[in-house]
Each structure stands twice: as C-alpha cells, then as structure tokens.
Amino acid sequence: MYTAGGNVSLINTTFADNWTNVSGGGLRINSGQVSITNSIFWGNGIGEDGRENIDPISIGAGAVVVSYSLIEGSGGSGGGWNSAMGTDGGNNIDADPRFAAYEPGDVRLGENSPAIDAGNSAVLPPAVVLDLAGNPRIFGPTIDMGAYEYVGPLPPSRTIHVDADATGGDDGLSWADAFVDLQDALAIAIPGDEIWVAEGTYKPTTGTDLLATFQLSSGVALYGGFAGTETVLAQRDWALHLTILSGRIQDWYGPGNSYNVVTGSGTDGSAILDGFTITEAFGEGEFGLSLGGGMANFRGSPTIRNVTFTLNRAGQSGGGMYNSASSPTLENVVFYRNRSKQFHFGGGGMANVNGSNPVLRNVSFVGNSGGDGGGMYNSESSPFLFNVLFDHNTAGRDGGGIYNTDSSSPVCINLTMTGNFAEGHAGAIFNTHGTSMTLLNSIVWGNNSYTWPVPPLHREILNQSSATSISHSLIRLSGGSGATWVGELGIDGGYNLDADPMFVGALGRVFQLTIGSPAVNTGNTLALPIDLLTDLSGNPRVIGSAVDMGAYELQVPNCQTFEVVTGVSWDGVSLQEVLDAEYGTGAIIAATDYEGYRCGDAVYPYWIDSNLDGWVVREIAGYSNLNELGWYVEGFSQPTIDGVDDGLIFDGSAGEGATVAVEFPTARHASAST
DSSP states (O other): OEEEEEEEEEESOEEESOEESSSOSSEEEEEEEEEEESOEEESOEESTTSOSEEOSEEESSSEEEEESOEETTSOOSSTTOOGGGOEEOSOOBOSOOOBSSOBTTBOOBOTTOTTTTOSOGGGSOTTOOBOTTSSBSOOSSSOOSSSSOOOSSOOOOOEEEEOTTOOSOSSSSSSTTOBSSHHHHHHHOOTTOEEEEESEEEOSOSSOOTTOOEEOOTTOEEEEEEOSOOSSGGGOOTTTSOEEEEOOOSSSSSTTSOSOSEEOTTOOTTOEEEEEEEEOOEEOSSGGGSBOSSEEEESOOOEEEEEEEESOEESSBOSSEEEESOOOEEEEEEEESOEEOOSSSBOSSEEEESSOOOEEEEEEEESOEESBOSSEEEESOOOEEEEEEEESOEESSSOSSEEEESSOOOEEEEEEEESOEESSSOSSEEEESSOEEEEESOEEOSOEEOOSSOOGGGGTEEEESOEEEEESOEETTSOOSSTTOOGGGOEEOSOOBOSOOOEEETTTTEEEEOTTOTTTTOSOGGGSOTTOOBOTTSSBSOOSSSOOSSSOOOOOOOOEEEOOEEOBOTTSOBHHHHHHHHHOTTTSOHHHHEEEEEOOTTSOOEEEETTTTTOEEEOOSOOOSOOEEBOOOOSSSOOOOSSSSOOOBOOSTTOTTOEEEEEOTTOOEEEEEO
C-alpha cells in the first residue's frame, strides 16, 4: 500500500508476504497521517521473496501511530520499539502470528497465535460485525488483531454435494440432501472443501442479473461429472454425466444473458474447476464486461481440467477465456466454436494480455473465431503450449490460429495447426510488434489466408518486426532445413521438414499420423517436460526412437511377441551374413537382437532391433504370424525392384507379390516382392 497525504486509518488489516524492490514491502507513507490499530504486518519486505530485507513499513514523510498491532521487526511496545515503524501507541507485539495455514490468500490465525484477544475492541466501528471470512468479528473477551477472528480450529475438509434434481434437505451434506443451486455451495465453501456437482445444467442466477457469475475460490475444488450416487471421486465420469454451467439465463441465446459464466479472479492454482461444460455466455456489455464470456480471470491463476468451453461469446476479446495478469493451468480442455466479436481484438478461444503466462497441456482449439487470432490472441504475454491442436479457427483479420503482439514470447511444443483461415494474413500464426515465438516438434500444414497479393508461404506464418525460432517441425512451403529454408517464416533451428504429414484423414479432420509419415520419430524428445507423458489423445507421448511431431503420437498396438525365424535371400545369403558385412562380424546377432510382434490381422507384424535404439524392421504387407526374414544388399543404393537378386524374402506365407520394407540404423531402406 502507498499513501501520500490525507488521514488514513487501518483497523484490523493484515499485510502478509508483500514485497517491493524499493522500500515498504507492506506500507509506504510519503506524507500525511496514518493510524494503524489491531493490524498484522508479517513477511513484508524488499526482494522477490520478501525475506531478503524485512521492511514492513517505510516512512518517507508524515506521521504514523501504531497501537494494538503485530509488526514484524518493530521490537514490540516499550523500550525495544523500532522508531522507524512510527510512534509506539502501546500494546504492540513483534512475534510470529502463527497463521493456521500461511498460504497465499489464507492468513487466518492458528489456535496458539499471540494475536488472539490482543486487539482493542473499542476502535471497531459499530457497523462492522463480521470478519473477512464472514465469522463474528469479536469471538472471546476482546477482538483479535488482523483481518480474521479466531473462532476455533480449522474445520475438517468437507464434500459439499450439488444436484439440480435433489429433493431433500438442500444442505449439501449428502446426495439426497444436495444443494440444488451451485451458488449456495460456493457461498459456504472454505479452503480444503470439495464441491461435487451432479449432471445437469446450472446457471449463475435464477433471475436476470447479467453480472452474476460462478466465482472460484483458492483452496476450493469444483468437480463435475457425477451421476449423484458416487462415494469416491474416482467413480465419476464427466464425459458420460455432462455437468453444464450455462450463461443462458433468458429463454433465448443473445443479449440479456450472462457476461461471464465463470470467474477465477484473485485465485491461485488451488482453485480447481474439473469436469464441466461452460457454454452460452453473451458478454457484450461495456468494455470490462465484454471480456471472457466463458471465463474471465483478472489476476487469477486457477487450475482448469477436463473442461469444454463452447458457444461462448465476448464483445471484445476472449470468447472462451480471457486472462489479464493471470496464468491459469489448463489440462484436457477443449475450446469449440467460441467467438470474440470485436474486429480489432481477438482470441475467439482464448485471449492473454498484460503479462499472462498460462500453461496449456492437451488442449484443442476447434472452430473458434475472432478479429485477430481466431484460436488464441496474445499481447504482452507468453503462454506455454504442449500437445495443442488448432483446427479450423477463423480470424476476421490476421492469424487464423494464433495472433501474437506486443513483445509476447509464446513457447509452443508439439502443436498441430491445420485448416485455420485468416481473412487478412497468416492462416496459422501472425507475429507482430516484437514477438519472439518458439516453435518445436510441431506441424503447420494446410492453413490459408485470403489477402492478396502475398507469397503463398504467408498463408501459414507471417512475421512483422518479430522473430520466430522453428526447429524439429514440419512447415508447409518452408523448404525444410538447410539451403532451401524460406527465411521469411522464421529462424531455421534445424531438423525442419516440408512434406505431407500424412494425417489419418485430413478431410475428416482426423489428425493422427499414419505409418510412413515423415513426422514420426523426427521430433526432439529433450524438448518435452519430463512429466508430459501422454499426447492429445491420452496415449503415450513417446513411442519409438524419438517423439513424433505434432499433437498426436503414432501408437504401437498392444501386441504379442513371437520368435523371429531368419531365412535366406534368393541367392542363399543369410540375414546374419548380411548383418556381419554391414556392421561387423557379431555386432548384431539376428537370432537374439530381433523380437517379433504380432498385432492382429488389422496391423502388420514387425520386428524391433533391441540393440540399436529402437530402429524398426517391419513387414508392410501380409498378415502371417511367422515369416522368415532375410535381407540381401544389392549395393550401397536402394535396391531396384526388378525381380532379380532383390534381397528381401519371406517364406511365402505372406502371399505372392507382398511388399516389405526394412529400416536399419543407417536409415537405408530396401524393399522387394516375394
């Protein structure tokens, strides 16, 4: 807090864990008169963690009188008083307040706190009858110091039940007596509580208040996806039992419905929203009410898991979610068909501004639209994206998928961006005004823009006074790494490709990779966070010698093993002889270094080289359980398939004319017909 001039009275305030780079971590007085009574100053100082130099109160000029307060570093009333804190008004102490939890946002007093019953009740205004938590302001012989009154030990964590169809006591104590209104559960929840919400539709208000919203709280977890009979959290199924938070408070979708369905402002990561669908916000009020239709976070960083944002609308920015000075964590989240209306703003799915650095894992942006950045808009923000899909998002101006501006520095790892479109420039990514973007292990393919004349490459990525570092990625019209790289797309960090990614079904919008895709095993595994274990589909993230490019990993089916029986080539040369000639005698033992896998008739059998970092030997056609594998090198070039001495043979059970491919550690390929 900073004050300059006037008369300020601080009564029953708590200043905890605030810091500054200059002076007065808790309070800086430049002039005027300040009275501090019944208050606590603890953990405030200079330096990033507030503990490098304890400095709770700094007085540049003016007068400060402190009484009945706990001030760290003050020495307490009497002969030890530190006059730098102001005038000792008496009954001050300098001792650990013994907060019950001492976590951000939770500085309630513990049962042995010296601040209990140590204040002056006479200074309390008559109108103040409750403390900051809603408990009686005086509980005991006299008032406590600080913003919270000690009313006994912290209650145990509770499970509060909500079911729109419940007909019991409406007290939340059980499914039978569940609250029917989610707002009632939020009103009584305290840190440590869980709110279990049964399938159904819940609205911020039963009236017409457009400002009504579901406000999250630190330490409180909201879980949806219950049938209404579960006794443990693991029994719920949020995909089956849809739990919908809807802004449609009128009988129509449009003006007159909720501005923000959910708000996470002022929270930290302990505020959890998990297992919900958030829909039908219509945030088209004044400026501050046209941001974040589905969810608005101002200086809040909640945890969002297993949530779908769909059909939400914002008049200006962030149709699905708007973050200002906020860094929420999102995992297994979908943004589908959300919209930001304003032409010069954007982020139909998500908007991040004012130093917001959210972390997104396994997130999809599909069919969203906005002015700039149909999927995502970043200004002065640096989100971290892992396993994220941008599909068929549309920008009215630039950046169909992502728009970055004002020195944003997003880090994007294992993205798949396809089918996005911009009316202006850059169907996939538009970077401007000092943006510094990092793109790794990603696929950017098949995005387009409308504005002409522009070179075709600008249909994917366009940089204006910005730099994009790209490595281990597949970028359409990039030329691939090396001499053919198109520099206008960004800095070539190496190992980039320009080739059809071979999606399973691009027309059907199925963007998993197929066997033979150049994106398979060509990413940089070291770029992944160590705890990123799954891809966007929830399958193992790394299969084979390296991570795949894009949001999806080509999966190896669950197969049964069998013994590999090695045969000979048509001219009688055994596989072992070939391996000895290629890699040195005994370097690879055919009988022990190859293990066969049978994966069912729908999947080809294949062999894995267990000694050479996962290089694969595959039969690409034929469905027999046991095939004799032989290989003969026609020369140092790929064999010519001419039916003579071509080297790869099987025992015939694969059928006449079956085609086989073998990949060895030198990345040489051979193929032939039986």
